[in-house]
Amino acid sequence: MKTVTIMVPAYNEEDVLYNLYARLQAVISEVPNYKFEILLINDGSQDDTINILKQLREEDSSVSYVDLSRNFGKEIAMIAGLDYAKGDAVIIIDADLQDPPELIPDMIKYWEEGYDDVFAKRRTRAGESWFKKWTSSKFYSFLQRTTKVPIQEDTGDFRLLDRRCVEALKQMREAQRYTKGMFSWIGYNKKEILFDRDPRAAGETKWNYAKLMDLAIEGITSFTTFPLKMSSLFGMIISFFAFLYIIWIISKTLLFGDPVSGYPSLMTVILFLGGIQLLSLGVIGEYLGRIFNETKQRPLYFVDEYNDKKVR
Ligand code: UDP
Ligand code: MG
Secondary structure (H helix, E strand, C coil): CCEEEEEEEECCCCCCHHHHHHHHHHHHCCCCCCEEEEEEEECCCCCCHHHHHHHHHHHCCCEEEEEECCCCCHHHHHHHHHHHCCCCEEEECCCCCCCCHHHHHHHHHHHHCCCCEEEEEEEEECCCCHHHHHHHHHHHHHHHHHCCCCCCCCEEEEEEEEHHHHHHHHCCCCCCCCHHHHHHHHCCCEEEEEEEECCCCCCCCCCCHHHHHHHHHHHHHHHCCHHHHHHHHHHHHHHHHHHHHHHHHHHHHHHHCCCCCCHHHHHHHHHHHHHHHHHHHHHHHHHHHHHHHHHCCCCCCCEEEECCEECC
16 A cells, blocks of 8 residues: 655644644545545744644654754745655645645645656645735746746645655755755656645744845845856946946047046946946855855755654
8 A cells, every 4th residue: 555645744734723724534434445644843933833743743743743853944844844754755735834735635646647757736825915925926036037947836745756856855955955956856757737726724934024035135145146247248238338437438539538427437337337246246145145055065954853762
């Protein structure tokens, strides 16, 4: 019998966990020919999440949990989950029930047909502001235009991954993770299924615009070097016009002499170039900072407890 791991990263999700567990159980009972493991990753929650997980495990041994030593963020919680998942396939699903567990039987069906990565694509996004939708669509189109890796738009982390995708992702140990891009990068047979995304069942989103901005920068810097090329491009264009301007100034001076003037144009050019240089330095800095972080080669996370046992 094949095992399917349902992996749930959870950060301060005390309000939804019982609800989630009930919904998952209902779905699991519809697909009898598999053994299910429900693997919850407690990402350093400050609320009662960990106690609820312990209680669920006590009542049901098919529930496992990994308790991280602090809050590492969803991307890291997911790699921790993949490291601990035992299944022949792993389904990643959010704790807040924004991803309907009812899609799981369909995912398994396609998996049996030979697909390695069955991902759920949002047809609609209920409960999100137009501004969030707009910024997100702009971000995706920018990312797609600047990288050769196909990026899946309107797709979250809700998906079924075959064991070989899991093994591939486990080999990618970069500390600054943009998992959504990695799913595309590893390749294998992909299949999309469409669904309508519900608003959160309870609790509140952990993403604010600052965090989303970070994730966007992460996405751009880990999948494209386009911003670095932009600096060279700016440099070339500006040098070209500067060159024309030099010829113009020299000719003018030779033909008509040079009364002292030019303070405004001088100031404009200096300020403009100064701005471009700072911007380019900033861009280089973003990449450099990432190189610095990756060269430290730190472990991605620490585990406090795995299934009632302290991890040393
Ligand atoms: N999450 C996590 N660590 C974090 C933030 C979030 O494990 O630091 C989990 C969270 O518990 C949920 C999923 O990631 O299961 C998605 O988070 P959320 O619903 O806040 O994001 P949104 O749906 O608004 O994008
Ligand atoms: Mg959510």
